[in-house]
Amino acid sequence: MAKIQASMAGNVWKVLVKEGEEVKTGQDVVILESMKMEIPITAQADGKVQKIYVNEGDFVNEADDLIEVE
Amino acid sequence: MSETDVKTSYQDRKERVLKGGQEKYHEKNKEAGKLFVRDRLQLLFDQGLQAEDGLFANVMAGDLPADGVVTGIGKINGQRVCVMANDSTVKAGSWGKRTVEKIIRIQETAEKLRCPLIYLVDSAGARITDQIEMFPGRRGAGRIFYNQVKLSGKIPQICLLFGPSAAGGAYIPAFCDVVVMVEGNASMYLGSPRMAEMVIGEKVTLEQMGGAKMHCSVSGCGDVLVNTEEEAIEYAKKYLTYFPGNYTERPARTAPQPPADFEKTIEEIIPKNQNAPFDMYQLIDRLIDKESFCEVKKLFAAELITGFGRIEGQPVGIIANQPRVKGGVLFHDSADKAAKFISLCDAFHIPLLFLADVPGFMIGTNVERAGIIRHGAKMIFAMSEATVPKMTVIVRKAYGAGLYAMAGPAFEPDCCLALPTAQIAVMGPEAAVNAVYANKIAALPEEDRPKFIQEKREEYKEDIDIYRLASELIIDDVVEPDRLREELAARLDVYMSKYMIFTDRKHGVNPV
Numbered sequence: 001m002a003k004i005q006a007s008m009a010g011n012v013w014k015v016l017v018k019e020g021e022e023v024k025t026g027q028d029v030v031i032l033e034s035m036k037m038e039i040p041i042t043a044q045a046d047g048k049v050q051k052i053y054v055n056e057g058d059f060v061n062e063a064d065d066l067i068e069v070e
Numbered sequence: 071m072s073e074t075d076v077k078t079s080y081q082d083r084k085e086r087v088l089k090g091g092q093e094k095y096h097e098k099n100k101e102a103g104k105l106f107v108r109d110r111l112q113l114l115f116d117q118g119l120q121a122e123d124g125l126f127a128n129v130m131a132g133d134l135p136a137d138g139v140v141t142g143i144g145k146i147n148g149q150r151v152c153v154m155a156n157d158s159t160v161k162a163g164s165w166g167k168r169t170v171e172k173i174i175r176i177q178e179t180a181e182k183l184r185c186p187l188i189y190l191v192d193s194a195g196a197r198i199t200d201q202i203e204m205f206p207g208r209r210g211a212g213r214i215f216y217n218q219v220k221l222s223g224k225i226p227q228i229c230l231l232f233g234p235s236a237a238g239g240a241y242i243p244a245f246c247d248v249v250v251m252v253e254g255n256a257s258m259y260l261g262s263p264r265m266a267e268m269v270i271g272e273k274v275t276l277e278q279m280g281g282a283k284m285h286c287s288v289s290g291c292g293d294v295l296v297n298t299e300e301e302a303i304e305y306a307k308k309y310l311t312y313f314p315g316n317y318t319e320r321p322a323r324t325a326p327q328p329p330a331d332f333e334k335t336i337e338e339i340i341p342k343n344q345n346a347p348f349d350m351y352q353l354i355d356r357l358i359d360k361e362s363f364c365e366v367k368k369l370f371a372a373e374l375i376t377g378f379g380r381i382e383g384q385p386v387g388i389i390a391n392q393p394r395v396k397g398g399v400l401f402h403d404s405a406d407k408a409a410k411f412i413s414l415c416d417a418f419h420i421p422l423l424f425l426a427d428v429p430g431f432m433i434g435t436n437v438e439r440a441g442i443i444r445h446g447a448k449m450i451f452a453m454s455e456a457t458v459p460k461m462t463v464i465v466r467k468a469y470g471a472g473l474y475a476m477a478g479p480a481f482e483p484d485c486c487l488a489l490p491t492a493q494i495a496v497m498g499p500e501a502a503v504n505a506v507y508a509n510k511i512a513a514l515p516e517e518d519r520p521k522f523i524q525e526k527r528e529e530y531k532e533d534i535d536i537y538r539l540a541s542e543l544i545i546d547d548v549v550e551p552d553r554l555r556e557e558l559a560a561r562l563d564v565y566m567s568k569y570m571i572f573t574d575r576k577h578g579v580n581p582v
Contacts, residue, residue: 008396009434035429036498037345037397062436 002045004067006060010034015056015067021049023069030054030066043069087125087135091159099158102255104232105299107140107157110190113303114153115144123175127168135160137168138193141176143183146310152180155190158233163193165239167203170211177217184316186226188306189242192233211238218245223417226313230302231256231282231292244291247414248309248366250302251282251292258291287369290403295369308364312378312385313418320419326382327359329555336551342491344467344498350375350392353425353465357555359383367407373397374404376411378420382559384566387415390425391476393466400431400472402445408475409448412456421459421562424483428472429498447581449475454482455572459565461558464488464545469497484565485546487557488536494544495534499527 013033017023023043032039047069054066090096090106099106105113112118122142128134138160143152154176156163165173180187196205204210215238221227222245229246233255240258243249251258259280266272266279278284285292296302314321332355339352354363358379365377373396379388389408391398415422431437431446453460453475460483468476473494477483488494495502503526504511511519532538539545549557 008399008401008432009436035397035399035432036500037393037399037429038347039397040347040394 001050002047002069003065004029004041004043004069006032006062006064006066007041008032008034008039009061010039010059012054012056012058012060012066013038015052015054017049017052017067019049019052023047023049032060041066045069083126083129087129090135090157091133091161095159103252103298104158104192104255106159107155107190107192110232110299110303111140111142111144111153111155113300114188114190114306115146115151116148117145119144119153123179124168124172127172128166134166137166137172138163139165139169139172141172143179143185146307149310149315150183150185151310152176152183152185152187153190154187156193156233158192158194161194161197163233164195164197165193165204165211166197166200170204170214171209174209174213174217177214177221180225181217181221184225184318186228186310186313186315187221189227189229189246191229191231191235191239191242193236193239194234195236195239215241215245218242222247223317223413225316226310226418228306228309230299230306231258232299232302233257234259236260236262248293249285249291250294250296250305251286252299252302253282253295253297256282256285256292258285283369286367290367290370290407293366293370305364309378312364312380312420317417317419321385323385324380324383327362327380329356329358330360332356336554340466340489340491340551344493347393347397349394350390350398350425350427350465354379354388354390357381357423357558358386358388366411371401371403371407373399373401374408376407381423381555381562384559384562385420386423386562387411387420388423388425389476391428391465391472393427396432397429398427399429400446400449400475402437402440402442405431405442405445405449405475409445409452412449412452416452416456416458419458421565422453422456422461422477423558424460424462424477425465426462426468426472426476426478427465428468428476430470430472431475444581446471446475450481451578451581453477455578457568457570457572459484459562459568461561461565462486463549463554463558464492464494466491467493467495467498469493469495479544484568485561486544487547487549487554488539488545489551489554490536490548492536493531493534494536494539495530499530499534502530503527 010032014031017029024046027043028040029043030041050070051068119142128137138157140155154173227246229243229249231251234257257280263274286295336356341348362380375390375392460477462477462483479486
């Protein structure tokens, strides 16, 4: 089980996966919007999305949990 | 003693010393994937050591061959290099009086010969039993660090970390220009996990607290993470090709190579949308000779890329924002990373190439508490002081202090170039319109707002149009993306005779 975390502070712009979906290493799973830039957040390992902790529009701080992958 | 006895005695002693410590320690090292110190040196040098001193150090003790360290001189890629290499089969590579003296002497030798010094570190630290002889005095271990500081910028100093570098010993890598760490075996720490538990009550593993991966990705004390000792040695050999033997010489130019082949052109890989991510490595690969990239701190503060490359054979130090990671925004760690890299290149006459695609420095509580202003100042300080040829390319954008930190026009680059789609401004159009017209926007009826905002953004874009900046001589040239390599090669060639003394003073007061 691995938690994918925000790499920097910003707003959740897009959540690209759904609970139960399979993801691959390097795949973009969330895009944050910060400093007027799109910040892609990628999966660090293959697995199945167990839980999504955030909604689009939420503010997240660096290291906040975004998604849990099993 | 008869003549035969003298010879036998000599050969016996020498053979024993050359074998290092007890067999069980050799076995233990082998299991951990560690090579014997003399095998490491065989791999590192073209033809082994040409001269070795202190082979019989502490020979009278009987069980401390060479006193746990090999020091000598040889050639790497035909270039003269001094080395000190711990032997972890001898009392875990710990330092006694003669170990320290040998290290100090090879430093003095490197200074006199004006050649690079490589430290192959694999040591448990000081021998507490010998402390009075090796710790506090004028030629005690402190002298090693004093010498390192003195040699810094004079000759390249490289650390290959194959095992622990504990307590005081951890400062050997800290004062080197670059530190290569072997995953699983290399570590740096001031107090061991056992000591941490005893003294502060923390329970932690060595890998978590001071392992190679942690140092190369979190603390920044390590620069290059490798899987094997062979890889570490290969890296050091490649790294040295970008460097002169000392600060009075220039790095060697090699035979020019074309860049690697790519399907997409530079114009095709750079998104038109300023806010979209792209992979800066793809641009770097299109600008430099193929297979010439040698990266430093790849895993640390990846929003900024630092590494050496060659353009038409000429070594350059590249500092590039990486929009793929954290939007290419500058953070405290990336500024710190850039400051050291710039200072390293400047010390050894390696021209600097800044590839700017930067929305600015990060804002918010976290980074202010981390001292982003202080760290940003370090980067700007090092970049300002650098007197090597400095070339700046505004790839897509340089906003705010990001323009300054990436060697913008005010910091005396030899040229500030821009691609035709680039933007330079205090801030991007979205933020600027909000900042200037916030009250006015709020006063408008909601349905009129989008149109007003769009109009103002367009006006703003015209105001910061790149040709306007070229017209005002703010940038020196606008370059077509697919001609950029050619342009940089031509300019590098003409800037090679640059001679500049930054200013007259004892030294600046670094914001560290």
